[in-house]
Amino acid sequence: LKVRVVRSSPPSPQFKATFQESYQVYKRYQMIIHKDPPDKPTVHQVRLVPVSFEDPQFKSSFKQSATLFAKYQMAVHKDAPSECGETQFTRFLCDSPLEAEDVPAGPDCGYGSFHQQYWLDGRIIAVGVIDVLPSCVSSVYLYYDPDYSFLSLGVYSALR
Numbered sequence: 001l002k003v004r005v006v007r008s009s010p011p012s013p014q015f016k017a018t019f020q021e022s023y024q025v026y027k028r029y030q031m032i033i034h035k036d037p038p039d040k041p042t043v044h045q046v047r048l049v050p051v052s053f054e055d056p057q058f059k060s061s062f063k064q065s066a067t068l069f070a071k072y073q074m075a076v077h078k079d080a081p082s083e084c085g086e087t088q089f090t091r092f093l094c095d096s097p098l099e100a101e102d103v104p105a106g107p108d109c110g111y112g113s114f115h116q117q118y119w120l121d122g123r124i125i126a127v128g129v130i131d132v133l134p135s136c137v138s139s140v141y142l143y144y145d146p147d148y149s150f151l152s153l154g155v156y157s158a159l160r
Helices: 013-033 056-076 086-094 146-151 153-159
Strands: 046-050 112-120 123-133 136-144
Touching (some): 056 146, 123 146, 123 153, 136 146, 136 153
Antiparallel strands (some): 123 136
């Protein structure tokens, strides 16, 4: 048995080189020990999208995200449809006082506000709203499709 300690943040070359293999071990563990379904979102189905109406990925997924937000708010929090429209969604989860910043020593995605989108079969099933800051990642909010509550996407997102 050989044990290696590899730096994960910032990712070292060894971490990057063994990431997929480590992820497969993690996924197998989750399925056997925690009975996760095999179709639980994978690393390839999660997109980190900057919260900016200038960003093409953000613009192209805005309607889908806003619709999912409304579905979640009405099902989980019992909000009225008038309380979770696109205006409320934008004000609550898209408008941010943080400015995007890319610095050479920072993360590849840069600093700022992001929507961490979880995709399954070509559609968004959850969104984690996060702020990436110089010394931490702050989870602002998570909403998900209630039809997929069995996947425990809040727990998955927190661990991720």
